[in-house]
Amino acid sequence: MKVTILQFPGTNCEYDTQHAFEQLGASTEIVWHKNESIPEDTDLLVVAGGFSYGDYLRSGAIAKFSPVMKAVTAYANKGGNVLGICNGFQVLTEAGLLPGALKRNDNLHFISKHHHLKVVNNDNVFLEKLSNNDVVNIPIAHHDGNYFIDQDGLKELEINNQILLRYTDSTGKVQNPNGSVDSIAGICNKEKNVFGLMPHPERAMESILGSDDGIAMLQGFFK
Amino acid sequence: MIKAIVNVSLKAGVLDSQGKAVHHALDSLHFEGVSDVRVGKQIILKLDTNDKDAAMADVTRMCEELLANTVIEDYEIELV
Numbered sequence: 001m002k003v004t005i006l007q008f009p010g011t012n013c014e015y016d017t018q019h020a021f022e023q024l025g026a027s028t029e030i031v032w033h034k035n036e037s038i039p040e041d042t043d044l045l046v047v048a049g050g051f052s053y054g055d056y057l058r059s060g061a062i063a064k065f066s067p068v069m070k071a072v073t074a075y076a077n078k079g080g081n082v083l084g085i086c087n088g089f090q091v092l093t094e095a096g097l098l099p100g101a102l103k104r105n106d107n108l109h110f111i112s113k114h115h116h117l118k119v120v121n122n123d124n125v126f127l128e129k130l131s132n133n134d135v136v137n138i139p140i141a142h143h144d145g146n147y148f149i150d151q152d153g154l155k156e157l158e159i160n161n162q163i164l165l166r167y168t169d170s171t172g173k174v175q176n177p178n179g180s181v182d183s184i185a186g187i188c189n190k191e192k193n194v195f196g197l198m199p200h201p202e203r204a205m206e207s208i209l210g211s212d213d214g215i216a217m218l219q220g221f222f223k
Numbered sequence: 224m225i226k227a228i229v230n231v232s233l234k235a236g237v238l239d240s241q242g243k244a245v246h247h248a249l250d251s252l253h254f255e256g257v258s259d260v261r262v263g264k265q266i267i268l269k270l271d272t273n274d275k276d277a278a279m280a281d282v283t284r285m286c287e288e289l290l291a292n293t294v295i296e297d298y299e300i301e302l303v
Contacts, residue, residue: 100294103233103295105240107240108241148295149294150236
């Protein structure tokens with residue numbers, strides 16, 4: 001299992017992501033955004049969290065034009081698995097690899113805390129080790145995590161089982177920290193090979209640090 | 224040389240939390256008669272051309288590709 005992790009100027013979760021996947025037994029490589037290709041043996045491409053290009057203009061707006069993004073798009077279009085975490089999710093929506101957009105949180109605060117999430121659809125490689133309606137406890141840390149999609153787009157997500165996770169309380173009752181449409185915390189594309197979520201599963205790998213619920217999520221990508 | 228002023232703001236149907244917060248603050252300061260507040264951003268470009276049609280076409284492309292996210296934002300271009 002080879003995990004390639006993208007690094008833009010301002011990315012700051014690449015080493016956490018590397019640590020998490022290596023803990024699960026993967027080999028990893030961090031790839032600088034100026035590279036025009038990604039390693040050929042990549043099994044999973046992760047766009048890690050952080051503040052690419054300082055979030056200038058909009059979160060993810062400038063990163064989408066980095067040289068490596070052409071290779072990312074080609075990899076995704078060939079069916080390769082791509083996971084965008086937090087700023088990575090923002091980059092993937094800006095690049096048009098995932099539908100919708102991420103707006104400023106409704107309460108205008110940067111929110112950094114553990115939050116419960118409910119699994120909405122597990123019929124995909126990312127969440128297949130979990131069951132629908134499972135509740136996991138995963139940290140969130142974002143200013144622009146307020147997922148927006150118009151009503152037609154939302155219907156499309158529902159019909160195609162593209163909604164992965166919703167923000168809830170510990171009992172699975174919807175609890176929306178940031179104003180996201182339908183309390184959405186993560187989605188995938190129609191083909192179910194490009195995944196994006198605002199919460200950080202790579203920060204939930206050790207129960208002593210608050211939660212190890214991220215293990216079951218990231219393990220989905222291991223065959 | 225042409226100066227292009229681009230105003231980017233959230234679309235009408237998209238909740239503008241910053242606008243709401245500013246509206247609330249204006250209310251607290253007793254500025255009455257403000258029915259709505261929208262917060263946007265302004266991007267000012269200096270272009271090395273005198274051809275207004277070409278400038279408009281270029282800036283429109285810039286807006287579509289980078290300056291605005293048309294999923295959630297509208298843009299207006301003014302050439303001066």
